[in-house]
Amino acid sequence: MSILEISDLSLSFGGVKALQEVSFRVPENTVTTIIGPNGAGKTSLFNCISGFYKPQQGTIRYQGKDLAGTRPPARAALGLARTFQNIALFRGMTVLDNIKLGAHVHMKSGLLGSLMYFGAARREELAIREEVERRIIDFLEIDHIRRQPVASLSYGLQKRVELARALAMRPKVLMLDEPVAGMNREEKEDMARFILDIREEWGVTVLMVEHDMGMVMDISDHIAVLNFGQVITEGLPAEVQKNPEVIRAYLGNSDIDSLRKKLNPDREAA
Numbered sequence: 001m002s003i004l005e006i007s008d009l010s011l012s013f014g015g016v017k018a019l020q021e022v023s024f025r026v027p028e029n030t031v032t033t034i035i036g037p038n039g040a041g042k043t044s045l046f047n048c049i050s051g052f053y054k055p056q057q058g059t060i061r062y063q064g065k066d067l068a069g070t071r072p073p074a075r076a077a078l079g080l081a082r083t084f085q086n087i088a089l090f091r092g093m094t095v096l097d098n099i100k101l102g103a104h105v106h107m108k109s110g111l112l113g114s115l116m117y118f119g120a121a122r123r124e125e126l127a128i129r130e131e132v133e134r135r136i137i138d139f140l141e142i143d144h145i146r147r148q149p150v151a152s153l154s155y156g157l158q159k160r161v162e163l164a165r166a167l168a169m170r171p172k173v174l175m176l177d178e179p180v181a182g183m184n185r186e187e188k189e190d191m192a193r194f195i196l197d198i199r200e201e202w203g204v205t206v207l208m209v210e211h212d213m214g215m216v217m218d219i220s221d222h223i224a225v226l227n228f229g230q231v232i233t234e235g236l237p238a239e240v241q242k243n244p245e246v247i248r249a250y251l252g253n254s255d256i257d258s259l260r261k262k263l264n265p266d267r268e269a270a
């Protein structure tokens with residue numbers, strides 16, 4: 001079953017066609033990855049799914065429901081959480097406080113909401129929140145830094161805190177925009193392990209944009225390839241890797257050596 005279905009999506013910025021009739025499905029409980037050369041439209045597609053961009057054409061269905069007209073915070077509350085290409089944390093706040101902010105998508109606000117939301121229901125919500133935060137902190141192995149301000153942490157740990165905050169939103173689909181960009185090898189391996197565990201142990205579907213082809217091929221169940229705003233193919237990593245159109249798409253942007261490195265960096269390094 002597909003948890004997300006993108007149909008016929010088009011988005012333009014003036015004369016720039018960022019997305020052209022894009023259709024693909026994200027099967028439930030998979031790691032699905034969108035790849036493609038720079039400028040292919042990957043982030044634009046992410047922004048359409050999380051509601052930051054409004055496509056001129058097409059539909060996005062989440063659990064069978066058309067998301068048109070649903071604003072970004074409401075999409076997050078429905079279970080579509082995301083991280084960003086550049087870390088978007090409150091740097092002066094502690095790790096724990098940043099994580100707590102993630103849970104806010106579930107808190108009722110406004111006078112009516114507050115009036116209807118007190119007593120047992122509120123206590124129950126707070127207990128759930130604390131349990132979720134504790135579980136996330138244990139899972140991501142960040143207990144030792146939970147009282148530290150984010151600004152004092154290494155880049156790899158900051159990315160982990162961002163992941164923790166997204167998990168605190170209790171997502172059904174976790175959208176990760178370049179989760180290992182700028183990381184060293186060890187940090188990448190840790191992140192890959194966490195992503196796989198999020199799918200397996202937490203039952204969360206992961207939708208990721210990533211340039212690191214070694215990691216993409218290792219952990220993805222399903223890959224969609226974008227080029228010039230269009231999906232040129234989708235399928236299993238092994239199928240996508242040998243698809244001539246995919247190879248051509250990357251060749252258009254680089255020489256043969258960097259192509260090999262991109263599609264199979266581990267073998268190159270060996």
Ligand SMILES: Nc1ncnc2c1ncn2[C@@H]1O[C@H](COP(=O)(O)OP(=O)(O)OP(=O)(O)O)[C@@H](O)[C@H]1O
Pocket residue numbers: 013016017018036037038039040041042043044045
């Ligand atoms: N806010 C915007 N205003 C104008 N043009 C935009 C905007 N966002 C994206 N574009 C254009 O849309 C196209 C797709 O960009 P997008 O950032 O989605 O690609 P990408 O695949 O994510 O690239 P990268 O891998 O470099 O992050 C590009 O031509 C880009 O210049």
